[in-house]
Amino acid sequence: MxxxxxxxxxxxxxxxxxxxxxxxxxxxxxxxxxxxxxxxxxxxxxxxxxxxxxxxxxxxxxxxxxxxxxxxxxxxxxxxxxxLHPDTDLPLGIMADRATVAARKEAKADFQRLTAARFGYDRSAAYAWLAQALGIAKSICHFAMFAEAQARRAGEVCRLELGSRRV
Incomplete structure (x- = not known):
């Protein structure tokens, strides 16, 4: 998509x-x-x-x-x-079924741990790193924009990065 x-x-x-x-x-x-x-x-x-x-x-x-x-x-x-974004009719991302919601939640937990450990809670820097790691534009690098497979890949990339560092 x-x-x-x-x-x-x-x-x-x-x-x-x-x-x-x-x-x-x-x-x-x-x-x-x-x-x-x-x-x-x-x-x-x-x-x-x-x-x-x-x-x-x-x-x-x-x-x-x-x-x-x-x-x-x-x-x-x-x-x-x-x-939706508050006070708008604009979607926060793409639609998600149960499997996609579950994949996003799991991957986001890994991303948040990585954000704390490597980026000192700087989400902008963490998302910039994740966009580069996934080979996608920063403007679409957000968990609400990920389909199930992309969310699973994001979680995998974050776990690999966490595993390669002392946390």
Whole structure:
């Protein structure tokens, strides 16, 4: 899958009234401007190609809504989902099914240990290193942008680096 980074949303500089898609209560120009490496909202599921709807995350968490901005894009077929940047309709990354979510969580734990051990908790430096290690652009080097295989590879690279250092 190819992820295209589009830069800052032009709506952040627009003079026209912003229309928030249902069920979002609003979309903020200031919040849109904060998202420098935006990607388009999904029109189809990244996992199965099924239809996607914008909804509250309570549909994922058995009726309980979590977070200050509890909205997600969710596939109506395979139930994959992706959260949104706060106060926007912009996805945080690409949609993830259960296996992808699990792979991302495991890899991110390894990445956080590496960030502490090698980079003194400097996440920017750690992500720059990871982008180089994976051979990808820094703008798409984030766990929310990783498919399952790429997340597993990121975890492997982090574990190898941790193993080669005294921690």
């Amino acid at each position: 190819i992820v295209t980074v589009l830069g800052v949303d032009p709506r952040s500089r627009s003079k026209t009234k912003l229309q928030a898609p249902a069920p979002l209560p609003h979309v903020s120009r200031r919040a849109l401007a904060r998202v420098r490496d935006r990607i388009e909202p999904p029109k189809a599921c990244h996992c199965c190609g099924g239809p996607v709807k914008l909804t509250n995350n309570s549909e994922i968490y058995n009726g309980h809504s979590f977070g200050d901005w509890p909205f997600v894009y969710r596939c109506t077929q395979c139930q994959a989902y992706v959260g």
